[in-house]
Every structure is written in C-alpha cells, then in structure tokens.
Amino acid sequence: MRIENWQIKEELKYDNNNFWIEIKDRQALIGLSDYGQWVIGDILYIELGQEGAPIRKGESCGSVESGKWVGNLIAPVSGCILECNSAAVENPRQIQEDPYGAGWLIKIALDSTDENGSLLDCASYAEFIKEQIKNAA
Amino acid sequence: MDIYNPGMVSWWESQCYYHALAYLGREGVILCSPAEPYVCLGLHDDLDQEIDQEFCQGARLPLFRRETGGGVVYLDRCQIFYQVVLRRENRLIPLKRDQFFSRILKPAIDVCLSLGIKAELAPPADIKAGGRKCSGNAAGDIGQAVAYVGNLMLNFDYEAMSRVLKVPSPAYRRYFYEAMQDNMLVLSGVDMREVESGLISGFEKIFGKLRERPIDNELQDMAISLRERLTSDDWLSMPGRRLPLRRIKITEGLFLQEGETEEGTKVLCLMRDGQIEESHAVGDSPLAFDRKGTERVSGASGIF
Numbered sequence: 218m219r220i221e222n223w224q225i226k227e228e229l230k231y232d233n234n235n236f237w238i239e240i241k242d243r244q245a246l247i248g249l250s251d252y253g254q255w256v257i258g259d260i261l262y263i264e265l266g267q268e269g270a271p272i273r274k275g276e277s278c279g280s281v282e283s284g285k286w287v288g289n290l291i292a293p294v295s296g297c298i299l300e301c302n303s304a305a306v307e308n309p310r311q312i313q314e315d316p317y318g319a320g321w322l323i324k325i326a327l328d329s330t331d332e333n334g335s336l337l338d339c340a341s342y343a344e345f346i347k348e349q350i351k352n353a354a
Numbered sequence: 355m356d357i358y359n360p361g362m363v364s365w366w367e368s369q370c371y372y373h374a375l376a377y378l379g380r381e382g383v384i385l386c387s388p389a390e391p392y393v394c395l396g397l398h399d400d401l402d403q404e405i406d407q408e409f410c411q412g413a414r415l416p417l418f419r420r421e422t423g424g425g426v427v428y429l430d431r432c433q434i435f436y437q438v439v440l441r442r443e444n445r446l447i448p449l450k451r452d453q454f455f456s457r458i459l460k461p462a463i464d465v466c467l468s469l470g471i472k473a474e475l476a477p478p479a480d481i482k483a484g485g486r487k488c489s490g491n492a493a494g495d496i497g498q499a500v501a502y503v504g505n506l507m508l509n510f511d512y513e514a515m516s517r518v519l520k521v522p523s524p525a526y527r528r529y530f531y532e533a534m535q536d537n538m539l540v541l542s543g544v545d546m547r548e549v550e551s552g553l554i555s556g557f558e559k560i561f562g563k564l565r566e567r568p569i570d571n572e573l574q575d576m577a578i579s580l581r582e583r584l585t586s587d588d589w590l591s592m593p594g595r596r597l598p599l600r601r602i603k604i605t606e607g608l609f610l611q612e613g614e615t616e617e618g619t620k621v622l623c624l625m626r627d628g629q630i631e632e633s634h635a636v637g638d639s640p641l642a643f644d645r646k647g648t649e650r651v652s653g654a655s656g657i658f
Binding site: 255280349350 | 396397398421422423424445448449450451452455477478479491492493494495594595
C-alpha cells in the first residue's frame with residue numbers, strides 16, 4: 218500500500234513513533250517505516266542499545282541524528298535485545314534506501330505478547346500518517 | 355510564550371535551563387551568555403576522539419554534553435545564546451524537525467541584516483554571510499519537548515577552539531586555526547543589548563508577545579539536578595561516532611580531513627561540499643605547518 222510517497226507493508230504492525238514491527242515466535246524485528254525515515258531526514262548517525270540489554274515499551278532504545286537534530290528511538294515493545302543491525306549503524310543510508318529490508322534496526326525477544334494488541338495494523342497506520350499530514354498542512 | 359533573559363549566567367546554567375524547561379514540559383525562549391568559557395559536546399560526539407582532555411583540564415575548561423545534535427563547540431561570554439523550547443505537540447513544529455530551522459533562525463538572521471551583514475541560512479542550520487559562518491545551531495527532542503539552540507558570535511577565540519579539539523599533528527591544528535579564521539565571521543563591535551532586543555522582537559514575530567519571566571525555583575532546581583547528570587564522567591564518556599581518519603567540520607559543508615595518497619604521502623585536505631578545495635602534503639615533523647609554503651598536492655584522491 219502507498220500513502221502519498223510512502224510505502225506501507227500490509228503484513229507488518231506499526232506504532233505512532235513510525236516503527237514497523239514484525240512479530241514471529243515471540244520475537245520482534247523492528248525498523249523505521251518508509252514515512253518514519255522521511256520524517257527524520259538524512260540520517261547521519263544512529264546509535265542502538267546493547268545486545269542483551271532489556272528495553273521497555275515507551276523508553277529509549279537508541280538515538281538518531283540528522284541535520285543537527287537528534288531524537289530518541291522509543292521502543293514499541295518490551296523485551297531483550299537479541300541483535301542490532303550493525304550494517305545499518307555503519308551505513309545509515311541503508312535505513313533510507315531499504316527501510317523494510319536491509320535497513321532493519323533491532324531484533325527483540327519479547328517479554329510477552331500482551332503489548333501486541335496496542336500496535337497499529339496497516340490500515341490504522343495509514344490513517345495515522347494521513348492525520349499527521351493533515352495537521353501539518 | 356515565556357521569555358527568560360537572565361543575561362550572563364554560569365557556564366552550566368547556560369545549558370541546563372533549556373534542558374530543564376524541556377524536561378518540565380514548559381515552553382519558552384531563553385537568551386543568555388556564559389560567564390565562564392567551557393566546551394560543549396553534541397549528543398553523539400565521542401569524547402576520546404574529539405577532545406584534548408589534558409589541555410581542557412590544564413586550562414580549567416569544564417565539559418558538558420548537551421542533548422542536541424551538532425559537534426563540539428567552545429563557548430564563552432562573547433557569544434549570545436538563543437534557546438527555544440516547544441512541546442512536541444506544538445503545531446508550529448513541522449513534521450520534519452530540521453525544516454523549522456528556517457523559521458527559528460529568522461530572528462538571528464534579521465539581527466545580522468540590521469547590522470548590515472548580509473546573512474542567510476546555510477541549510478540545515480548554519481547562518482552564513484559571504485560564505486562565512488556567524489552562527490551555529492542545533493536541535494533535539496528532549497523529554498516531551500523539542501529544543502532549538504544556537505548562538506551569535508560577537509567574538510570568537512580561534513586559538514582556544516583549535517586547542518580544545520584533539521588533532522593528529524601540529525600541522526593539522528594550524529590548518530584548522532587558519533581555516534576557521536577564513537570561514538567564520540564575528541559581529542565585532544556590536545552592543546549585546548542591541549542583539550538581545552533584536553532577537554526578542556524577532557521571536558515575537560513568530561510566537562506573539564513574549565512574557566518576561568525570572569528563573570523560578572522549579573526551573574532552578576531541575577537545572578541543578580540535570581547539571582549532575584549532563585556533566586558526569588559516565589555521560590561525558592559515552593561512546594559516540596568514530597571515524598578512521600580525523601575529520602573536523604568547520605562550517606556547513608566544509609571539513610578539514612586528514613588522508614593519505616596512494617603513494618603513502620600524508621595530506622591535509624579542505625573539503626567543500628564533498629570536493630577537495632585544497633590539499634597539502636605534510637610530514638611527520640612537528641615543525642610548524644606553512645599552508646602557503648607546503649607543496650599543494652594535485653589530484654589527491656587517495657585514501658580518505
């Protein structure tokens with residue numbers, strides 16, 4: 218599905234910090250959505266949490282810098298970091314060129330599946346983007 | 355919108371008040387200058403790579419790591435800071451945070467124009483006049499707020515700035531010093547009060563009439579507690595971006611970079627907008643580097 222210039226993948230879940238989340242067997246693969254990477258702009262540097270570290274939904278799991286702006290990456294689910302995408306850290310351009318593929322950010326072992334219900338499906342996320350665009354106009 | 359204009363404050367207060375506003379979820383504009391010089395790292399700067407800590411210790415220059423972007427800066431009383439804190443839900447903030455610089459830097463640009471300096475935005479966040487930088491700026495999401503911070507330089511201590519940064523050789527330091535002098539501009543001879551009132555009227559055009567407020571107890575207490583964290587050894591030593599070869603940003607699009615040609619000759623390159631503007635061969639000798647006298651390397655496209 219496309220909303221304006223941005224691709225949204227129907228099989229993924231999303232949150233309102235513009236992360237996509239792919240959940241399989243109590244593990245979550247997480248990255249920035251196409252719209253999310255556009256909002257951030259030209260990413261110069263990205264820092265992700267340590268592998269093995271616990272993260273809590275709503276708390277920082279890393280930070281990103283683009284064009285003299287820095288912001289926190291807010292974890293969409295709780296769990297323990299299994300893996301960080303070192304290639305994306307090394308070359309943040311990957312996040313912008315292939316946000317749903319080579320630009321993934323972290324893999325998490327989920328604490329539970331209770332939080333999954335609060336994530337957005339593709340249609341709800343599309344509405345969220347439209348609302349953001351409307352409010353910014 | 356509130357404005358806090360405490361004038362000259364201590365070095366740490368010049369950073370902690372805007373962090374405090376942000377963490378308290380309060381909006382406001384702050385104008386201030388630090389009474390003492392200090393060195394301020396961006397959130398992602400790597401202390402060990404960037405800073406000559408021995409020099410800073412010897413010169414009694416305190417260190418601070420801010421929660422906004424950009425690189426290391428030397429700050430002192432000859433600079434006037436403007437700091438704007440807005441809650442994230444503020445409708446003035448565009449979707450792309452960096453697009454707000456063009457609006458938030460208008461007051462500083464107008465101050466320069468009123469002084470006869472043909473200043474303009476050098477995206478994303480520098481202000482330049484005649485290609486020379488006269489203001490540095492940065493932004494960051496802090497707590498539930500967004501902070502935009504910057505300065506106008508009434509004078510600049512190039513010598514101190516060139517000493518504060520860790521560099522690979524005396525030649526590099528000298529070249530850095532010269533490149534800053536060539537590419538930066540200060541608003542010398544300008545009255546600080548005049549700059550302040552220009553900034554206030556500029557911010558009133560964006561936010562409407564500003565209410566002047568003193569630094570209150572809540573703000574002061576939060577600033578004091580943040581000082582401890584933002585100057586702690588753990589926070590300052592947090593690892594950041596590292597590059598294999600030393601590269602220092604001088605202004606937007608302009609970098610001084612060390613490199614090596616394919617033949618193994620060490621070179622210093624001034625890179626503008628991704629292109630080599632100047633390159634000079636340098637030896638290992640600690641002898642003073644003479645930029646005019648050293649051999650210019652043609653086609654220096656080796657290892658960078």
